[in-house]
Amino acid sequence: MRQIIIIGSGPAGFTAAIYAARANLKPLLIASSVEAGGELMNTTEVENYPGFADGVQGPELMAKMQEQAEKFGTEVVYDDVTHLDFGDTIKTVTLGNGEKHEALSVIFATGSAYRKLGLDDEERLSGRGVSWCATCDGFFFKEKVIAVVGGGDSAMEEATFLTRFGSKVIVIHRKDTLRASKIMQERAFANEKIQFVWNSEVVGIDGEEAVEGLRLRDTVTGEESTLPVGGLFVAIGNDPRTHLVHGLLDLTPEGTIAVAGRSSKTSQTGVFAAGDVIDPTYRQAVTAAASGTVAALDAEHYLATLPEELLAQAGDPALASVTN
Amino acid sequence: MSARAVTDATFDQEVINNEKTVLVDFWAEWCGPCRAVSPILDQIAAENSDKIDIVKLNVDDHPALAAKYMITSIPAMKVFQKGEVVKTVIGAKPKPALEADLAAYLK
Numbered sequence: 001m002r003q004i005i006i007i008g009s010g011p012a013g014f015t016a017a018i019y020a021a022r023a024n025l026k027p028l029l030i031a032s033s034v035e036a037g038g039e040l041m042n043t044t045e046v047e048n049y050p051g052f053a054d055g056v057q058g059p060e061l062m063a064k065m066q067e068q069a070e071k072f073g074t075e076v077v078y079d080d081v082t083h084l085d086f087g088d089t090i091k092t093v094t095l096g097n098g099e100k101h102e103a104l105s106v107i108f109a110t111g112s113a114y115r116k117l118g119l120d121d122e123e124r125l126s127g128r129g130v131s132w133c134a135t136c137d138g139f140f141f142k143e144k145v146i147a148v149v150g151g152g153d154s155a156m157e158e159a160t161f162l163t164r165f166g167s168k169v170i171v172i173h174r175k176d177t178l179r180a181s182k183i184m185q186e187r188a189f190a191n192e193k194i195q196f197v198w199n200s201e202v203v204g205i206d207g208e209e210a211v212e213g214l215r216l217r218d219t220v221t222g223e224e225s226t227l228p229v230g231g232l233f234v235a236i237g238n239d240p241r242t243h244l245v246h247g248l249l250d251l252t253p254e255g256t257i258a259v260a261g262r263s264s265k266t267s268q269t270g271v272f273a274a275g276d277v278i279d280p281t282y283r284q285a286v287t288a289a290a291s292g293t294v295a296a297l298d299a300e301h302y303l304a305t306l307p308e309e310l311l312a313q314a315g316d317p318a319l320a321s322v323t324n
Numbered sequence: 325m326s327a328r329a330v331t332d333a334t335f336d337q338e339v340i341n342n343e344k345t346v347l348v349d350f351w352a353e354w355c356g357p358c359r360a361v362s363p364i365l366d367q368i369a370a371e372n373s374d375k376i377d378i379v380k381l382n383v384d385d386h387p388a389l390a391a392k393y394m395i396t397s398i399p400a401m402k403v404f405q406k407g408e409v410v411k412t413v414i415g416a417k418p419k420p421a422l423e424a425d426l427a428a429y430l431k
Contacts, residue, residue: 034360034416041356059356080418096420127397127414136355139383140396210394231396 001102003314008109010038012275012292014065019296021072037062086268105299112238112276121205129211134158144230155235156184163193254280264295327378340407349380350400357416358399
């Protein structure tokens, strides 16, 4: 049995691991099998993470966080959690490979997943011109007209990145103002390859074998129109990844995990949550990292309230896992 | 055993004219999800070497083949039988999910 297991490997998870490891809690961090490092793994330049005056590549930042967490004794496992049992004092985390790990506390930091438009055409044309990852797929749209749906920082970053490849990038947004930060907006406005289509939402995607165009509806007048494009990148936000804890932890009306006040304490004693999975508002790498710190400190305080003999059982990670 | 790289020169021989079922992983160095799924494909290849050949095609080095198979998202994993694409899986997935997608070809 362990003192603490951290689920998630984005800025929240790794920062929690750095703090927990430095508190000598010997954390086990479950990083996921294919999404280790989280959302920043699919971004390019991160310019707003303090301490990196010249910017840092997203994957490099995550590699550094992991290195820092491991330096202080975090053990990282590349697998997916398939089941959680928060029953009593002892929590059980089951992995894809069948292993069960027990711990006295859990930090849940699974972040968020790309939101989809919710159109049938979107599924049908996924991998045929509809994409959620500009850094992965921009390359395939050289000299094409590319549409980006969304009005936040991610949409502006993707649009700006995609101008390296496309002949033109058209940002489609359902309002007439952007949610993106000023610097990202100004960069997009200044880029002569980027055009904006305001007050519009995508209601259909045309094309049999590949994306050929979009059907748009004006959100003010309701008028429909078509827009010929060769590709569509969806950047309309993220939804908290909570499916593993449905029925186990209380959620907020926004769908994030409910925590008490400014703490990371969930509705279940000994279970803490951090990062995008509790944050419907800010969702920054820095706020996620800060939130991971809060969770590690809350977990540390909680563990200090547990009986000595229980902590002694959790002292040796070598006895941590039981296999089916 | 890790998946072999195929090229423009070897694609016909290794994939199109292969008697066995072949999965081609279209990937690139700059694609994070491609790097994440690569070791999982290596494992599936090693565990099912009697049923399926798993090979990788670097789309940066071989854009013509990527264009021919209309690749617009990677990782794109295409299953070939008798030279024809019979199944396409897009995006990195955990091993059990990938095995479920490929179940018909791993029996």
